[in-house]
Amino acid sequence: MLFIEYPKCTTCKKAKKWLDDNGIEYTDRHIKDENPTYEELKQWYKESGLPLKRFFNTSGMLYKSMALKDKLPEMSEEEQLKLLATDGMLVKRPLIIADNAILTGFKEKEWEEKLK
Numbered sequence: 001m002l003f004i005e006y007p008k009c010t011t012c013k014k015a016k017k018w019l020d021d022n023g024i025e026y027t028d029r030h031i032k033d034e035n036p037t038y039e040e041l042k043q044w045y046k047e048s049g050l051p052l053k054r055f056f057n058t059s060g061m062l063y064k065s066m067a068l069k070d071k072l073p074e075m076s077e078e079e080q081l082k083l084l085a086t087d088g089m090l091v092k093r094p095l096i097i098a099d100n101a102i103l104t105g106f107k108e109k110e111w112e113e114k115l116k
Helices: 010-021 038-048 061-065 068-074 077-084 108-115
Strands: 002-005 027-030 095-097 102-104
Touching (some): 002 010, 010 108, 038 102, 061 068, 102 108
Antiparallel strands (some): 002 095, 095 102
16 A cells, blocks of 8 residues: 655644554655656546545645636646646645555545545
């Protein structure tokens, strides 16, 4: 299982603690050092069944400074995926890539259902 995080993010810290407390093994990946590629994002988006907007860090400063709330509805899926691949700070985190689930953000109940 892949755990993509930004180590300074408090939600990521909580999620990591939850994984550790529950004895769930994972490979850690720093989102700023190794941003998800266009190909990865496209595959994860397709496999997840989630709306593409769930992959965006909508509370992030970069998202807000780029006024993406207004721009995203005008963009194609491909344009949105290419934009996400340009900067890890645009991507919702933590991001879990497991055999049976792709999860964006940390919602303990959802993680409990999908990862235990």
